[in-house]
Amino acid sequence: MVDEQAGPTEWGSTVGVGPWVGPWPQDPRYDPRLLAEGDRRNVVDRYRYWTVEAVVADLDRRRHDFHVAIENFGHDLNIGTVVRTANAFLAAEVHVIGRRRWNRRGAMVTDRYQHLRHHPDVAGLLDHARGAGLAVVAVDNGPGAVPLETAELPRRCVLLFGEEGPGLTAEARAGADLTVSISQFGSTRSLNAGVAAGIAMHGWVRQHADLTGGDH
Known part of the structure; x- marks a missing residue:
């Protein structure tokens, strides 16, 4: 689980995405809390709903x-x-x-x-x-x-x-x-x-x- 969820606004406007719509993905990179609550972090779209650990692992690869x-x-x-x-x-x-x-x-x-x-x-x-x-x-x-x-x-x-x-x-x-x-x-x-x-x-x-x- 992550503990990084940002507030409802950043840079003065709403950013990110809301709760996941539809069946949840089974990929272990996804964080259940972010899927349920939405992801308002300052991350690029490819990392939406991912755990911090999964993001770091992907960055380490590159x-x-x-x-x-x-x-x-x-x-x-x-x-x-x-x-x-x-x-x-x-x-x-x-x-x-x-x-x-x-x-x-x-x-x-x-x-x-x-x-x-x-x-x-x-x-x-x-x-x-x-x-x-x-x-x-x-x-x-x-x-x-x-x-x-x-x-x-x-x-x-x-x-x-x-x-x-x-x-x-x-x-x-x-x-x-x-x-x-x-x-x-x-x-x-x-x-x-x-x-x-x-x-x-x-x-x-x-x-x-x-x-x-x-x-x-």
């Missing part, structure tokens, strides 16, 4: 080879947005570095479908990446960065982001295999961390995702 990591030494409020975007682009995992606790409201419940891993410090993330054969790609607009728009991103990688304000720590920058920057043309010095993460993830998708399989 997950991409990139991971996302974000430093959280000062309670960064962007982490929820990063998790939600990672779910949208089907990241393998989201790694939170530093403080274990973060504001989940911005994730819009997508953290239930997204694998999360905690590392107490940057060294832990770097050790994990090396052990898993993942290149560490820092996203930072400092000196020596390669423009994301022209960079060749490794297929198996961790996209590493600093928290809002201070950006990446010196240890994170030093441990990266590649540093990329997002080209900007206005007066602001930096992008919001959640926005930058979405742009970088989409950059990976443009280079490596299969856009012909019908799953996007």
